[in-house]
Amino acid sequence: MEMQKLYLLVPLAPLFGAMVAGLFCRVIPRWLAHTVTIAGVATAFIASVIIFKDVQAGHVYNGTVYTWLTSGDYRFEVGFLIDTLTTTMMLVVTFVSLMVHIYTIGYMQEDPGYNRFFSYISLFTFSMLMLVMSNNFMQLFFGWEAVGLVSYLLIGFWYTRPTAIFANMKAFLVNRVGDFGFILGIGLVLAHFGSLDYKTVFEKAPELAATTINIWGAADWSLMTVTCICLFIGAMGKSAQVPLHVWLPDSMEGPTPISALIHAATMVTAGIFMVSRMSPLFELSTTALSFVLVIGAITALFMGFLGIIQNDIKRVVAYSTLSQLGYMTVALGASAYSVAIFHLMTHAFFKALLFLAAGSVIIGMHHDQDIRNMGGLRKYMPITWITSLVGSLALIGTPFLSGFYSKDSIIEAVALSHIPGSGFAYFAVMAGVFVTAFYSFRMYFLVFHGEERFGKADDAHHHEHEGDHDDEETSHDHHHGLAPGQKPHETPWVVWLPLVLLAIPSVAIGFIAIGPMVFGDYFKGVIFVDSHAHPAMEHLAEHFHGAAAMGIHALTTLPFILALSGVVLSWFFYMKRPDIPAAIQRRFSAIHTLFENKYYFDKFNEVVFAGGARMLGKVLWRGGDVAIIDGIIVNGSAKVVGWISSITRLFQTGYVYHYAFTMIIGVFVLMTLWINRA
Numbered sequence: 001m002e003m004q005k006l007y008l009l010v011p012l013a014p015l016f017g018a019m020v021a022g023l024f025c026r027v028i029p030r031w032l033a034h035t036v037t038i039a040g041v042a043t044a045f046i047a048s049v050i051i052f053k054d055v056q057a058g059h060v061y062n063g064t065v066y067t068w069l070t071s072g073d074y075r076f077e078v079g080f081l082i083d084t085l086t087t088t089m090m091l092v093v094t095f096v097s098l099m100v101h102i103y104t105i106g107y108m109q110e111d112p113g114y115n116r117f118f119s120y121i122s123l124f125t126f127s128m129l130m131l132v133m134s135n136n137f138m139q140l141f142f143g144w145e146a147v148g149l150v151s152y153l154l155i156g157f158w159y160t161r162p163t164a165i166f167a168n169m170k171a172f173l174v175n176r177v178g179d180f181g182f183i184l185g186i187g188l189v190l191a192h193f194g195s196l197d198y199k200t201v202f203e204k205a206p207e208l209a210a211t212t213i214n215i216w217g218a219a220d221w222s223l224m225t226v227t228c229i230c231l232f233i234g235a236m237g238k239s240a241q242v243p244l245h246v247w248l249p250d251s252m253e254g255p256t257p258i259s260a261l262i263h264a265a266t267m268v269t270a271g272i273f274m275v276s277r278m279s280p281l282f283e284l285s286t287t288a289l290s291f292v293l294v295i296g297a298i299t300a301l302f303m304g305f306l307g308i309i310q311n312d313i314k315r316v317v318a319y320s321t322l323s324q325l326g327y328m329t330v331a332l333g334a335s336a337y338s339v340a341i342f343h344l345m346t347h348a349f350f351k352a353l354l355f356l357a358a359g360s361v362i363i364g365m366h367h368d369q370d371i372r373n374m375g376g377l378r379k380y381m382p383i384t385w386i387t388s389l390v391g392s393l394a395l396i397g398t399p400f401l402s403g404f405y406s407k408d409s410i411i412e413a414v415a416l417s418h419i420p421g422s423g424f425a426y427f428a429v430m431a432g433v434f435v436t437a438f439y440s441f442r443m444y445f446l447v448f449h450g451e452e453r454f455g456k457a458d459d460a461h462h463h464e465h466e467g468d469h470d471d472e473e474t475s476h477d478h479h480h481g482l483a484p485g486q487k488p489h490e491t492p493w494v495v496w497l498p499l500v501l502l503a504i505p506s507v508a509i510g511f512i513a514i515g516p517m518v519f520g521d522y523f524k525g526v527i528f529v530d531s532h533a534h535p536a537m538e539h540l541a542e543h544f545h546g547a548a549a550m551g552i553h554a555l556t557t558l559p560f561i562l563a564l565s566g567v568v569l570s571w572f573f574y575m576k577r578p579d580i581p582a583a584i585q586r587r588f589s590a591i592h593t594l595f596e597n598k599y600y601f602d603k604f605n606e607v608v609f610a611g612g613a614r615m616l617g618k619v620l621w622r623g624g625d626v627a628i629i630d631g632i633i634v635n636g637s638a639k640v641v642g643w644i645s646s647i648t649r650l651f652q653t654g655y656v657y658h659y660a661f662t663m664i665i666g667v668f669v670l671m672t673l674w675i676n677r678a
Contacts, residue, residue: 010044028115045097101121179234324347343406
């Protein structure tokens with residue numbers, strides 16, 4: 001019983017903080033807003049640690065807390081499923097969220113919306129915890145929509161800035177597209193399984209593995225394949241997979257702390273978590289897994305390319321997030337669910353670190369985000385520099401750092417997979433290693449090394465920033481860099497402490513966790529893999545001889561050589577010969593234009609979907625409103641009345657003999673009808 005109270009405490013503590021800071025944001029002082037929300041998240045984190053220890057001792061919980069409604073045979077309830085997968089996610093969510101909360105005190109100190117911001121990030125933490133702790137699809141869907149809503153509020157936090165409003169609308173709409181697929185999948189589950197409870201659904205799944213359904217026409221579709229693909233479309237929206245990835249780079253319009261929280265550690269990983277949770281369903285459909293694998297591979301490779309040409313420090317990190325989410329999705333497709341969750345965890349730490357370090361640089365540069373205006377920041381911002389370096393090294397997969405263990409495990413798992421599309425996926429993740437190393441270190445060298453390019457009066461680049469208007473709400477975010485002669489400075493401790501605390505797991509967590517999480521019994525009974533159909537993980541386990549051996553062996557492998565060459569090349573291009581990238585850009589201007597326009601996905605969406613919707617609206621307005629409603633129904637009925645009255649007017653003359661004539665004719669007509677009927 002005691003533990004169940006703790007389970008409730010985890011999501012409700014951040015919710016309480018969010019309510020206090022949100023409902024009274026106009027009246028309470030700032031120190032109270034951040035104290036109550038940080039206390040809420042810290043409580044959730046400590047409770048998560050206790051629950052984690054309890055689950056490690058073998059106490060798994062699956063039960064209903066509250067029945068929301070009963071409709072016929074269906075019950076919709078709020079319930080918790082506490083097992084190793086849940087506790088892993090709870091620890092990641094609460095820890096990163098706590099770091100972001102502390103960091104926000106320093107980052108948002110000048111912002112008029114301080115209390116509102118704290119309320120949103122706490123509410124976000126609550127939503128995410130409800131999502132990962134759910135034991136049924138209804139609560140999963142509640143958390144799923146709630147994180148979408150809060151991310152909308154956060155991306156458009158500076159609501160006076162047109163780009164921010166455009167970005168949050170885009171994120172919301174793209175997520176609606178994914179969620180439509182998601183709710184169709186949940187509908188199929190309810191219709192065919194008769195329950196929304198995970199346990200019931202997973203137990204019934206093997207019986208329904210061969211079931212086919214008719215969607216349209218005479219074609220029979222496998223129920224499992226259709227359900228899994230629909231559920232995965234939901235994951236494509238949340239976890240930003242091609243073609244539903246377009247919202248994530250734009251969401252950088254929000255303040256930096258939410259970039260770290262939403263776009264590195266929590267919301268974008270909801271899709272990865274959900275597919276892992278649904279492993280008993282996905283394992284029954286190789287077609288769905290193949291679809292997942294190919295989508296992930298496309299995202300991992302092609303989004304990495306776009307990171308190479310970005311000049312906004314946050315957008316480089318955003319594209320690297322897209323690319324890493326592609327890696328996780330590839331792992332899911334190769335049936336290496338435990339590796340996907342492992343990469344989700346390691347990535348959450350080092351990517352949150354990179355985002356918060358980028359924010360620290362932005363503060364030090366007085367809110368200039370253009371990496372072409374930086375350089376040589378190493379000596380001014382030592383803590384930011386060293387933590388950034390650790391984060392970048394973890395990201396590119398340096399042996400013994402956290403990112404290496406998860407990334408190399410994904411590459412190995414794909415190499416051993418035999419489902420359709422695995423050949424292409426293997427190429428994509430391999431090429432992605434080089435690309436990742438190249439753009440990560442391009443950013444690192446341009447920001448922290450080389451000549452100092454800031455503080456030049458009237459610098460040309462300063463006018464290239466979007467959102468040049470400085471109004472009260474956004475003023476603190478756009479001071480356009482340093483004044484002439486001004487130097488950057490290290491940020492206050494509330495900003496750098498979270499960086500240091502995130503750098504520790506970025507170094508060590510992979511080494512500690514790979515044994516139990518990927519090759520041990522950590523996820524036993526939680527994640528299900530059909531080792532006959534998809535033997536990749538079994539083969540992988542045969543090659544594993546401990547974390548240290550894996551790190552040493554890696555020094556001779558292709559991924560390490562590719563990563564190293566990416567770093568060396570970026571150093572050569574951006575430190576020694578900056579004229580070469582410029583020449584390449586001129587030479588291959590067509591490819592550069594393609595990248596600048598992000599493969600024209602946005603243009604396509606604007607013209608086809610947005611344009612199509614506007615055209616449809618116009619047609620409905622012209623045809624429906626103007627022609628049918630106004631033309632036929634409203635004006636038409638008036639015309640008919642007028643026409644009838646104009647005919648009756650002919651008989652209303654005032655002469656008695658006209659009336660008599662009309663009456664006789666009328667009697668004659670009636671008599672004729674009467675005689676004919678008789």
